[in-house]
Amino acid sequence: MFEIKRGVCEMTDMLSKTEEIAKKAKTLGADQVIAKTIVGKYRQVRFSNNQIDITVAWNDYSTDVTLAWKKRLVATLIHNFEGIDASLKQLLKLAKISQENPTFGGFAKGKFHYAKSKADRKLEDLEKPTDYVFEAIEAAEKEAGKVDSGGILLTKLEDVYLASSEGPVGVDSRSSIEFSIRAFAEREASGHGVECCSTLKDFKPARAGAKAGRIAKLAKGPKLGEEGVYDVIYDPLIHGSLLGVWGSMVSAYAVLVKNSVFVDKLGKKVAPETVTLKDNPAAYSLSNRVFDDEGVPAKDNTFIDNGILKTYLHNASTAKMFKTETTGNAGLVYPTPWNIEMEAGDRSKDEIFKNVKEGLYLTNTWYTRFQNFVKGDFSTIPRDGMFLIKNGEIKQSLKDLRVSDNVLTMLGNIDAISKERQHVHWWGEADPPSLAPYILIKNVHMTKSK
C-alpha cells in the first residue's frame, strides 16, 4: 500500500515508484507508457436550509497507467504498488488482444522544465470549514433579509507524479477551494453566487453569499416571461456555462466525433472581432496544473483570436492527425479543455446595462441539451434571477423562460464584453471552470411552456 508522508523525501519516493512502473512496463514489452500517481485529499461541506447536511472527506491514492503496444492503447487504475507486476502483465496481455488504432500517433516526447507549483497546502484539511459556510449565509441574509440557502464548499489538494517512457517526468501539486451558494428569498426568487480560488489567500465566500442574496432579493415577485427575441445580458455565471460549451467543442476529439460546431471551421470567422477565447490552466484557476497527462507543459492557448478560430485543443496524437503541435491538453485518452478565458472587453458592466433599451438579464442556467452538435441547435433553462431590463434598468423579475437558440449564432451575436471578469465554476453546469466577463448577446430566442 502507499505510504503518504509529507516532505521532499516522500515526494521523491513517490515519483521513483511512479517511474518504476513506467520502466517496468517497458521492460515487460510496452512500446510506450505513462504512469500518473495521484495522492488526493478532497473535503466537502454540503448545506441546505441554512444548516450543515453533511461533511465529507475523500482520500484517494491511485496510479493511472496508460500504455501502447503496436498502436493498441490500453489503460488501468492501480491502488496498490504491491501487485504492480501482475497488473502490468495483465494490461499488456489486454493490449495484445485488443485492436490497432491506426490514428494513435504516440505519446508526447521530450524532456521538459516545469513551472513551480503554487499549491496551498493549507487546503489539505481546513480546521473549521463550516465557518466559511456560515459566513456566506450571513452575507446573503445581510443583502436579502431572511433567506433559505444551500450549497457546497469543496477543497482539493492533489500531489501528482508523472513518468512517461517518452521523456517527461514531473511532480505537480494542485490545490483549489470552491464555494457555491444558492439563496432563496421566496419560493421562486433565488440567486446563485460562486467563489473559486486555487489558494485560501484570495478566498472570500461572503462575496458569493452577498451576490446570491442580492439577486434573490431582486428576483422577488417574478412574473411569467413572454416568448420572443431579446437582447440578453449574461452574468459571468451563466456565461461560464456557454464558455464551457464552446471550450469543450474546441477539443480535437469533439471535432473528430462531430460533437462540435467547430467542425471544418479552422481559420474561419466564428465570432465578432472583439471576441478572443483562450484555454489557460493558470495558477489562479481551479484547473491549475504545470503539465498535462502526457507531461507536456500546460500553457495558455488562444483558440479564437479576434473572432477567428485558430486552433483546436490537442494531445500529441490528435496533433499528429491535424498536422500540428500538441497544445498541452492531453487527458487520459483525448484532449480536454482546462480553464476557458474570454478576453476582457472595453466597457464596464454598468455601461453594458445602460445601453440596453429593452432586454433580459440572465444570471444562471442548467440543463443545456443539443439537437445537433454540428449545427449547434440547443436549449437551456435559466434559473435563479431572470430580469426584464428597460432603458438600462432592471424593471421586473421574470420566470419560466427557456433559451432555445444556436450556440454558433449566439457566439456571432456577442455585442459587448465587460472589463470585469469573474472566475466561475459550479457543478457540471458551468464546467470546465472559466474566467467570464458580462456579455451582451443580441437577438436571443426565448420560449416558454404552453
Add this chain to the structure above:
Amino acid sequence: MSQGWEGMDKDIADFALECARSKKVEYAEVRALSQVQDGVMLRNGVVEAYVSAVDSGFCVRIIADGGIGFASTNKWTKGEAETIVNMAHKYAKSAKRKDKLVFAEKKGVKTKWTVEQKKKIENVSPEERISTLAEVNKALVSSKVKIPATMTSCQINLITKYFVNSEGSRISSFVPKIGAFMFITVAEQGKTEQAYNQFGYSGGWEAFNTWKMPEKMVHTAKVLKDVITKAKTVKPGNMDLVCGPEVTGIAAHESCGHPMEADRILGREMSQAGRSFIYKGGPFWIGKKIGSKAVTVVDDPTVAHSYGYYEYDDEGVKARRRFLYKEGLINEFLQNRESAAKLGVESNGSSRSTNYDREAIVRMANTFVLPGEMTEEELIKDVKYGVFMKSFTEWNIDDKRFNQRYVGREAYLIEKGELTSPVARPVIETTTQKFWTAVDAVSKKVEFEAATCGKGDPSQGIPVYTGGPCLRLREVYVK
C-alpha cells in the same frame, strides 16, 4: 483477504465499524465496494482505447450529535480505517445543527443477494467484446446510409458490495452491469442529423442478444436520413400527441420521478439538482391531482435484469415498487432513511450511491408508466390530426421540474388515424400538470430504455430504466 473478493477486505470494513461504534455515535455504517471495470471506446468502429481496472475502497458514515460525517478511502489498512472513522466522527459533531438529524427506524438485516448471469461476462474474451461492438458498425456500413462519424462505448462493471451498520445489518451483494452507448452522425444532401442510443442491463453477456443493437442503430440511422430527406415540419397549434415509450419514459423520469424525490422536496439538493414543484404548504402534495386518471407512474428497482436493479438499497433497506403518481394523484415520494425521518414515514429503499466514495442519496431505479388496455394502433386510430413522437432528441426541464421540453427524433404526422409522413423535430414545451392531465389513453405494451440519471455533487451518474407504454395526449400545443 476475507472471502477472496477482488480488492476488498471485509475484515477491515468490520474493523472500521467497530472503531466507529467505540465512539459516542447515534449511528454508524461502513459500505465497502469493489468494481471490476472494463471499458472500450471505438471511433468509426476502430478501438480508441481499452480500459480495465479494479477500483475498491470503503466509506464510513456516522451520525453524532445530530450531524452526519462521511469519509472514504481506497487504502485497505487498519490505520487508514481509524483515520477515516475519526474524520467522519469529527465532521458529524462539527455540524452543530439546530434540528438534529436522525434516520427512520429500520431493523438490521443479514442477507446476501446476487444477479445471475446466463452467459458469464468473465468468460467472454476482450476480443469477443470488441468484435460484438464492431458488428454494429458493420451493420451501419451495410445500411447504405451516409454516416461520417460514430462513437461507441461499452462499460462493464462487476460490482461487489459489503454493507454493515451499527444496527446489526450485514449485507453482501454482487451485481454485474453492462452498458453501451452509440452516437451517430448522418449526412445527406449537405445536411446532418445526429442521435444516440443507450443500452443497459444487470446480468451477463446475454444482454447483447436482448438489445439487438445493430438493428436498433440501423433503424436510428434510417430515421435520421428520413428526417433530412423526407420529413415535413409541423404547423404549430393545438393537436393530439401520441408519445412512444421512449418519450413516455423520459417524461416519467423527469416530471414524475425527480420531483417525487423526498430530499429534493425537503430542499437538500436546492443548490444543484434543485427543488420540486411539490412542497409542504404548496398546491401540490400527497393526494393532490397532477394528471388524469389514466396516469399511474411507478418506480421499481425489482424489475428483473433492469439497469436499475437492486434488492437492498445502499442503506440496507429492502427494495420495493413505489407508486409515485397513482391514477393521476400524487401518491408516494422516493425516500431514504434521512428524508423518511423528516417526513415521519418509513424509507422505501431509494438510497443509492455510485461508488464507495459517494454518499448514498435518494435516487430513482426504473421509472415507468403502468400500461392500459389499448393497442398502439387503437391509440393512433382515434386521432384526427396530430403527431406520433416515437423518440426524442433535445430535452430538458427546469429545476422545480415543472416546465419541460421534448423535441421529437422519430416522429410522424397522424391524419385521420393513419401515420402519413415523417415530421422533422416537432416540439412539445409544456408544464408537468398539463402534460399528465392531457393523457386520455395508455397502450398496453411497456418498453424500457436505459439511461444514466445525474444527481449529487460530485455528480453520481446512476443506471436507470425509463419507460412505459404509448400515451395519447389530447389537444396539446405542438410546434
